[in-house]
Amino acid sequence: MTDAAMDDAAGLGGLTVGAAASHLGVTVRTLHHWDRIGLVRPSARSGGGYRLYSAADLARLHRVLIYRELGLSLDDIGELLDAPAADMTVPLEHQRAQLVERISRLQAMVGAVDRMIEAARTGILLSAEEQIAIFGERWKPSLTEVARERWGDTAQWAQYAERAARMTPEDWQRVADNVRTLEQDLAAAKRAGVRPGSAVADALAERHRASMDAYFDCTLSMQVCLGRKYVADPGFSAYYDAIEPGLTVWLRDVIDAHARHRGVDPDAATWV
Structure with missing residues (x-):
């Protein structure tokens, strides 16, 4: 997520699903799915009543992308997003250990x-x-x-x-x-x-x-x-x-x- 996208969301009162998907590099269908399962729901509203993604929503979406890149399931991502900061350490440390192991395997494969x-x-x-x-x-x-x-x-x-x-x-x-x-x-x-x-x-x-x-x-x-x-x-x-x-x-x-x-x-x- 770029700083410009965050500024756009703040300045315009939020981004539409299409604009948010474009900024994030995901599909509109993906954002609809995340909205439907309660992972990230657009919290702002346009003058016409359309739901928009606020800057805070976009920040949450950005975290989803990071966690997904780490290989976490959507269920685990949802728990991490809503967990207190102290509770995030253990699952992230576990994921880090898995990533280190995966890197080691990949390096062996490269060799x-x-x-x-x-x-x-x-x-x-x-x-x-x-x-x-x-x-x-x-x-x-x-x-x-x-x-x-x-x-x-x-x-x-x-x-x-x-x-x-x-x-x-x-x-x-x-x-x-x-x-x-x-x-x-x-x-x-x-x-x-x-x-x-x-x-x-x-x-x-x-x-x-x-x-x-x-x-x-x-x-x-x-x-x-x-x-x-x-x-x-x-x-x-x-x-x-x-x-x-x-x-x-x-x-x-x-x-x-x-x-x-x-x-x-x-x-x-x-x-x-």
């Missing part, structure tokens, strides 16, 4: 959104030094930028960013440890002559697919596409074959056989 934005931009919320410490000397921090350029506009990248935003360095360490264990088990199975399609190979394929859940929900069809990517991409091939010669092709065959056992035709697999 979470900021982390999601940063994760979507960078791919991982770890410094280059932290990445190497967790994923090993062979890890190249630039790979996250390459991945973002390739898949940054996909639903899977968005899902990954949402999950990465919640992950701590300790979470990433657990992911890295699980991947290293899986790679060692894959290499050992390859050396032992485990055949794609066997029960042992199928279990390893399922562990591989489950390892993708740290990043996004990976379907059997998507896993087949990943297996093909490993073989076709020199970077992936070099990575897996450095663990165990021939591991890349063997892993692709293991993934294909597992998908076939689960009713997915590897030759018709798509990224869905």
